[in-house]
Amino acid sequence: MTATGSCLCGAVHYRVTGRLRPVIACHCTQCRKTSGHHVAATSAPRESVAVEGDVTWYASSELARRGFCGICGSNLFWDGPGSHLSIFAGTLDGDPGVRLAGHIFCADKGAYYEIADGLPQADGMDALLTTQVGG
Ligand SMILES: [Zn+2]
Ligand SMILES: [Zn+2]
Numbered sequence: 001m002t003a004t005g006s007c008l009c010g011a012v013h014y015r016v017t018g019r020l021r022p023v024i025a026c027h028c029t030q031c032r033k034t035s036g037h038h039v040a041a042t043s044a045p046r047e048s049v050a051v052e053g054d055v056t057w058y059a060s061s062e063l064a065r066r067g068f069c070g071i072c073g074s075n076l077f078w079d080g081p082g083s084h085l086s087i088f089a090g091t092l093d094g095d096p097g098v099r100l101a102g103h104i105f106c107a108d109k110g111a112y113y114e115i116a117d118g119l120p121q122a123d124g125m126d127a128l129l130t131t132q133v134g135g
Contacts, residue, residue, distance in 0.1 A: 005092040007074035012053035014076070016044045016087070022101035023089045024129050027109035030060050034068075035075055035088070038109065042098050043084040043130075102129045 003016045020042040031039035055077065056070035064080035078086035089096070102120040103109075115121060122129060 001097060003092055003096040005076075005087065005096075007053075007069035007072050007076060007091060009069060009072035009074075011071045012051065012055055012069045012074070012076060014049055014051045014087070016049050018044060018048045020044055020087075020096055020098045021084070021130075022098050024101060025103045025115075026105050027103060027115075028105035029108050030066075031105070032108075032110055034060070034066055039075070039078075040089045040100060041078060041086040042089050042092070042096065043086045045083055046079075046085045049085050049087070102126070104129055 001019060003020060004014065006013045021044065023040050023042050025038050025040045027038045054070060055067040057065045057067050057079070059065045064078060066075065067077035067079060068075050074091060075088050076091050077088070080086070089098075100117070100119060102122070103115050104122045104126050105124055106115060106121045107123040109115065120126075120129065
């Protein structure tokens with residue numbers, strides 16, 4: 001399976017070869033600030049993601065950095081500990097074949113919305129949700 005994606009202006013393109021993890025929504029404060037709402041991200045092993053164009057990286061903590069397009073500002077990647085690169089699902093082209101599967105850091109969610117889709121919710125990090133890799 002191959003998935004492609006890009007930022008809004010098209011200066012950054014990427015291609016993922018292989019499987020994507022189901023999409024997980026993260027409601028932590030950092031994700032809310034960086035996206036303007038909450039983040040929904042899939043992930044894939046770093047070596048399976050080929051990026052073209054200049055990604056600007058912001059060190060959002062001592063352990064992680066967030067990649068965005070320096071021209072249009074699209075949030076594209078979260079790069080932290082582990083073997084996988086998180087890819088913001090809204091930047092994928094077409095139907096990548098993966099679906100939203102759960103929510104993490106729900107304790108930090110914004111006060112202005114409810115999570116009502118019936119999918120699993122974790123107050124904080126959930127290793128089961130974030131490390132699973134599906135077809
Ligand atoms: Zn762009
Ligand atoms: Zn988050």
